[in-house]
Each structure stands twice: as C-alpha cells, then as structure tokens.
Amino acid sequence: MDYLLLLLTVLFWSGNFVMGRWIYPEIPPVTLAFLRWTLALIILLPFTFREVYRQRDVIRRNMKMLALLALLSVTNFNIFLYVSLNTSPVANAALINSMIPIFIVILSYVCFRRGISFIQGIGIIISLSGLVFIVLKGDLAALCTIRFLHGDLWALSAALSWAVYTVLLRSYPIALDPFSLLTVLIIFGVAFIVPVYLGELAGGARPNFTPAAVAGICYLAIFPSILSYLFWNRGIRMVGAIRTGVFIHLLPVFSIILAMMFLGERLKSYHLTGACLIFSGIYLTTRKPRIP
Numbered sequence: 001m002d003y004l005l006l007l008l009t010v011l012f013w014s015g016n017f018v019m020g021r022w023i024y025p026e027i028p029p030v031t032l033a034f035l036r037w038t039l040a041l042i043i044l045l046p047f048t049f050r051e052v053y054r055q056r057d058v059i060r061r062n063m064k065m066l067a068l069l070a071l072l073s074v075t076n077f078n079i080f081l082y083v084s085l086n087t088s089p090v091a092n093a094a095l096i097n098s099m100i101p102i103f104i105v106i107l108s109y110v111c112f113r114r115g116i117s118f119i120q121g122i123g124i125i126i127s128l129s130g131l132v133f134i135v136l137k138g139d140l141a142a143l144c145t146i147r148f149l150h151g152d153l154w155a156l157s158a159a160l161s162w163a164v165y166t167v168l169l170r171s172y173p174i175a176l177d178p179f180s181l182l183t184v185l186i187i188f189g190v191a192f193i194v195p196v197y198l199g200e201l202a203g204g205a206r207p208n209f210t211p212a213a214v215a216g217i218c219y220l221a222i223f224p225s226i227l228s229y230l231f232w233n234r235g236i237r238m239v240g241a242i243r244t245g246v247f248i249h250l251l252p253v254f255s256i257i258l259a260m261m262f263l264g265e266r267l268k269s270y271h272l273t274g275a276c277l278i279f280s281g282i283y284l285t286t287r288k289p290r291i292p
Contacts, residue, residue: 002238005231006247014254016224018262020082023216028205029082032217034190034197035207037074039221041186048183055180062174066181067188072165073229074189079196080158088151094252096155098131101245103163108241112171120243120285127249127281130274134252138270163245169233170241178230185229246285249278 020032027035052059059066084093101124108114116124133140174181207213235244253275260267 002235006235006239006244007250009228009231009235010247010250011254012223012228014251014258016220017251017255018258019216019219020085023210023213024085026208026210026213027217028200028207029086030079030193030196030200031205031207032082032220033075033078034193035217036078036220036225037186037190037193039217040225041183041190043221044179044183044186044226048179051177052180052183055176058175059180059184062176065168065172065174066184069165069169070185070188071192072161072168074185075192076161077158077165079193080154080161084151084154084158086151088155093152093155094131094135096152097159097251098128098135098249100159100163100166100248102128103160104166104241104245107163107167111167123281123284124246125281126284127246127278130277130279130281131249131252133270133277134256134274136270137268138273166236166241166245170236178233181233182226182229186225243285246282249281253278 023032081093081097105116105124176184232244235247253271256267256271256275
C-alpha cells in the first residue's frame with residue numbers, strides 16, 4: 001500500500017508539470033505557488049483546525065523544526081522550481097531534479113551515517129540511467145551538448161531543498177498526525193511565500209484568471225499539494241527517505257503518459273527503454289533483502 005501511495009504521489013506531481021506548463025502564460029511563478037498553497041490551506045483547514053489546536057503544545061515545542069521543514073518544502077522547492085522553468089530548458093530541469101535521490105543518499109550518510117546496500121546503490125544508478133536516457137531521447141551523445149543556464153541553479157536549489165526536507169522529516173519525527181503536520185507546514189510555508197509574492201506583484205507581474213488557469217490552480221491545490229504531500233510524508237516514515245526518494249525517477253514516465261493523453265504527444269522507443277530501466281532500478285532499491 002505504501003508503494004502504491006508513492007506511485008500516486010509521483011503521478012500527481014507529474015500532473016503538476018503538465019498543468020503548470022498549460023497555465024504558465026497566465027500565472028507568474030511565485031503567484032502560482034502562493035495561490036496553489038493558499039487554496040490548499042483553505043480546503044484543508046476546516047477539517048484539521050480542531051486537531052491542530054488540540055496539538056498546539058506539540059507544535060509549540062517543535063516550532064523551529066516545523067518552520068524549517070515548511071521553508072524547505074512548501075516555500076523554497078515550489079518557488080525555486082517554478083522560477084527555474086521560466087529560464088531553463090525542461091531537459092535541464094528534469095535532469096537536475098533526477099538527482100534528488102542521490103542528494104538524499106549523500107545527506108543521509110554525511111549527516112546521520114545512514115548508508116545503503118550495494119544492491120540499492122545499483123538500483124539507484126540503473127533508475128537514474130533510465131531517466132537520463134529519456135531526457136536525452138536515447139541519444140547519449142547529446143549529454144555533451146547540455147548547457148547549464150542561470151535557471152539551472154534555481155532547479156539545483158529546489159532539488160537540494162527537497163532532499164534536505166526529506167532527510168530531516170525522517171530523522172526528526174514529530175508527534176503530529178499527518179493532516180495536522182501538513183496543515184502546519186502549509187501555514188508556515190504560505191507565510192514565507194507572502195513577502196516574495198508581494199515583491200512579484202510590486203515588480204508588475206499580474207495573473208490572468210482564465211477558466212483554464214482557475215481549473216489548473218484547483219488541481220494543483222488538491223492533488224500535488226494536499227494528497228501528494230500526505231502520501232510522500234507517509235512514505236518517508238514507513239519505508240525510509242532513500243527508498244521513497246527513488247520514486248522521483250518515475251516523474252518522466254508519468255509525464256510522458258499524461259502528455260500523450262492531454263497534449264497529443266507520441267510515445268517513442270526510447271521512452272519504453274527508459275521506463276524499463278527506471279522500474280528495474282526502483283525494484284532493486286525497494287525490495288527487501290532475503291534472510292538466509
């Protein structure tokens with residue numbers, strides 16, 4: 001069940017990329033992050049306010065850590081990613097985001113001396129290879145032609161921010177139920193977004209609320225925001241940060257499927273090859289070792 005929820009998490013996040021590209025001309029990046037999470041909070045708060053209030057002592061004791069987790073996940077990751085997609089090619093951003101599981105492994109080892117088995121390491125490499133194969137459209141020689149632009153630094157910052165969030169959430173469990181935790185993270189995250197959002201408005205950026213843009217914001221608020229975060233946080237607690245992080249490699253697979261369904265793109269042979277590599281790597285990384 002935990003792995004199924006992680007699959008749904010990545011599916012919803014893939015929809016985030018497709019929907020984000022669909023409404024990009026209408027909604028500026030920081031405004032999109034602000035509207036997405038504000039609406040998510042409005043939807044979630046009536047169901048969680050009573051429990052959040054009941055657990056206020058736990059929240060008060062863990063205030064600094066909760067604020068840090070919110071800054072890393074709700075604020076930094078979303079703003080950095082949306083800004084990066086304005087100036088950096090999708091291929092560059094996808095390749096950089098594929099490094100999140102690698103960053104999680106490195107951080108887990110450096111900070112908490114949590115290593116991985118040889119088989120898990122091989123699985124991560126195979127899965128990453130499948131992702132790179134898809135991004136490069138089966139032409140490995142194209143790897144030499146990728147240029148890292150200014151926006152790539154934003155994408156790298158987003159990936160690092162999410163990796164730190166994942167490791168900290170696993171290493172410093174807080175006695176909050178999942179819905180209360182998500183609510184508190186969104187409250188802190190939106191509070192951190194507000195100054196940047198006001199700065200974007202002061203710079204002249206204005207949203208255009210077309211029906212498509214409104215529908216897109218609603219999707220982003222419910223599926224990639226509320227449901228995906230709940231499923232991701234549960235996955236970290238149940239199966240660990242390293243095994244959870246490797247599911248990031250499924251983003252291009254699901255994105256291709258969604259692009260075929262909604263954007264009319266065609267499936268290529270390199271998509272199938274890359275998908276096989278990705279699923280093989282995830283199997284090796286997430287399978288339980290046999291007890292002799």
